[in-house]
Amino acid sequence: MSEAGKQASLDAEPDSASLVLSEFLPYRIVVLGHLISRRLARAYADENITIPEWRVLAVISQANAMAARDVVAKTPLDKMAVSRAVASLEEKRLVERQSDPTDKRVAALRLSAEGRALFARVAGLALDYETRLLATLAPEEQDALLAILAKLETGAVAVSPGGFPAPANSD
């Protein structure tokens, strides 16, 4: 009932094109991401803000004012996540919301003075972390990383496991 001794022997190497998790590139990138994310979270844990909140702060800080939908556009957060983060930031008096008279659905979001101060503090730590992280790489590697990241950011969206080119809903 079998070809040449090809039964599932207990110690044989797996013949289905082996996938070893620890060497699987996408997995390694994902895990690295989690790791970095957790390290960074320490920089704002003291300030009592979450990751989505931090992202919202960072994006708003780049403009004088911005609608929630713009935060959605500039961020991997969906609108519900932004809604929650903004609500929380507003309670903490870090963000102020001023409703737009010409379109009552929208409200302009801007950082309060405290919000700006908090952001500055955290940004300092974050940039410091970035510097330290980059310092573990050789200068050529740092350049290479930027180029590679840019390509992967594009590629990861375009490419799909099945082979089909990315279902309409393109994150």
Add this chain to the structure above:
Amino acid sequence: MSEAGKQASLDAEPDSASLVLSEFLPYRIVVLGHLISRRLARAYADENITIPEWRVLAVISQANAMAARDVVAKTPLDKMAVSRAVASLEEKRLVERQSDPTDKRVAALRLSAEGRALFARVAGLALDYETRLLATLAPEEQDALLAILAKLETGAVAVSPGGFPAPANSD
């Protein structure tokens, strides 16, 4: 009450070393990770397994049998996550658990035939995705990426935002 016109003007570039989220390296890596994670999830969504479950399958598949604690060691999942994933996999008859007579706390985990088959299917898609993703890079870049990843994996653990060298609890 001030040096040369250094007040916070509304349109001035932020003088606290500006952090632009979209150019912030750790952020980019984290987001790329999420993106890849979601793409990959499509490969097993059809098979109705979650990410932790997939990881457990992948790790177990590399050995004939393995205790839950070993999965914890080889994975970024904590023991609770592994416990849940294993429970679910057992219900789906993808993993079998055989308690160890010499140490009744431990149970050997191994893939069922169906588990092995499912893993092979998904691994195929996953490896395919990896290939496609890598194909967006030039050959030198592919090599560079591996080297860089290795360094960052080490570096991200060692380095902390504050400057202090990594609190005991080292993920």
Add this chain to the structure above:
DNA sequence: CCCAGATTGTAACATATGTTACCAATTCTG
């Protein structure tokens, strides 16, 4: 004008993940 979409944001629920505490089994120490 006014109605058929689209857009912006939130409520309310379902899942998933993290945290703490704990039990049972084992090992260590004298």
Add this chain to the structure above:
DNA sequence: CAGAATTGGTAACATATGTTACAATCTGGG
């Protein structure tokens, strides 16, 4: 061989995240 300390695993709760549905606008034809 008693405790005491450690280890493997899970229960039970708290929190976070994802999903669906919807209310309140707004917009663009006829």
